[in-house]
Amino acid sequence: MTTSSTDLQPPPRAARTGGPRWPLFAWAAGALFAVLVAFALFVATVAAAVIGLIVAAAAVLLRVAPRKRAPEDVLEGRRTAEGWVVEAAAPR
Numbered sequence: 001m002t003t004s005s006t007d008l009q010p011p012p013r014a015a016r017t018g019g020p021r022w023p024l025f026a027w028a029a030g031a032l033f034a035v036l037v038a039f040a041l042f043v044a045t046v047a048a049a050v051i052g053l054i055v056a057a058a059a060v061l062l063r064v065a066p067r068k069r070a071p072e073d074v075l076e077g078r079r080t081a082e083g084w085v086v087e088a089a090a091p092r
Contacts, residue, residue, distance in 0.1 A: 077086040 075086050075088060077084055079085075
């Protein structure tokens with residue numbers, strides 16, 4: 001059995017029909033969506049960290065800050081059974 005040169009040739013390629021592009025588009029859209037979701041999570045995490053630092057700094061500063069005293073010309077009022085009683089602030 002002898003083989004001719006025509007038997008060793010690869011089969012002819014089928015003409016390219018340009019199959020559907022939807023799988024490629026869907027993959028690209030999914031990858032873009034995944035990147036955008038990752039970026040949104042990163043931004044949200046950084047924003048939460050910054051807000052947490054601001055709240056923590058405010059808490060520390062309010063704890064350390066000296067308390068303000070009421071001015072002497074402020075009146076105090078309290079409700080009693082007979083009605084409201086308004087008087088000058090008690091000396092401290």
